[in-house]
Every structure is written in C-alpha cells, then in structure tokens.
Amino acid sequence: MVKGIEAYGIPVVHMCTVVPISLTVGANRIVPTIAIPHPLGNPNLDQEEELNLRRRLVDKALAALETEIEEQTVFE
Numbered sequence: 698m699v700k701g702i703e704a705y706g707i708p709v710v711h712m713c714t715v716v717p718i719s720l721t722v723g724a725n726r727i728v729p730t731i732a733i734p735h736p737l738g739n740p741n742l743d744q745e746e747e748l749n750l751r752r753r754l755v756d757k758a759l760a761a762l763e764t765e766i767e768e769q770t771v772f773e
Contacts, residue, residue: 699711699722699723699725700722700723700724700725703725708725708726708762709724709725709726710726710727710728710758710761710762710772711724711725711726711728712727712730712736712737712754712758713727713729713730713736714729714731714733714736715733716729716771720771723769724769725768726761726762726764726766726772727769727770728754728758728771728772731750737754738750757772760772
C-alpha cells in the first residue's frame with residue numbers, strides 16, 4: 698500500500714517494528730518503532746515517559762516526510 702500511495706506523489710512513512718520486512722516490500726521512508734505488541738508505546742513506562750516516547754517517534758516520522766530521499770532510507 699505504501700508504494701501505491703507514493704505512486705501518486707504523496708510521501709509516506711512506514712513506522713514498523715521489523716525493518717527488514719519494510720525494506721523487502723519497498724517502503725521508502727522507514728521509522729523503526731518499539732515492539733510488535735506495542736509499536737508506538739511501551740506500557741512499562743510511566744504516562745509521561747510514554748508520551749515523550751510517542752512524541753519522539755511522531756516527530757521522527759514528520760522529519761522523514763520532509764526529507765528528500767533518493768533510495769530506501771531508515772530513519773534511526
């Protein structure tokens with residue numbers, strides 16, 4: 698689906714826990730996340746720390762959207 702959306706000129710960020718799969722399916726902008734059961738959070742953190750974690754991931758994804766790329770890129 699990511700490649701289909703990008704075919705219309707709309708940049709997409711694939712946030713995922715298993716980066717090799719994203720690379721295999723051809724996602725161009727990849728942001729690694731936390732864990733399979735909790736990709737955008739960590740229930741072991743307190744509420745404020747988890748909010749900060751989620752904010753950092755979203756900020757990273759937004760920065761990836763703004764970045765011009767020529768090939769598949771993983772935004773660590």
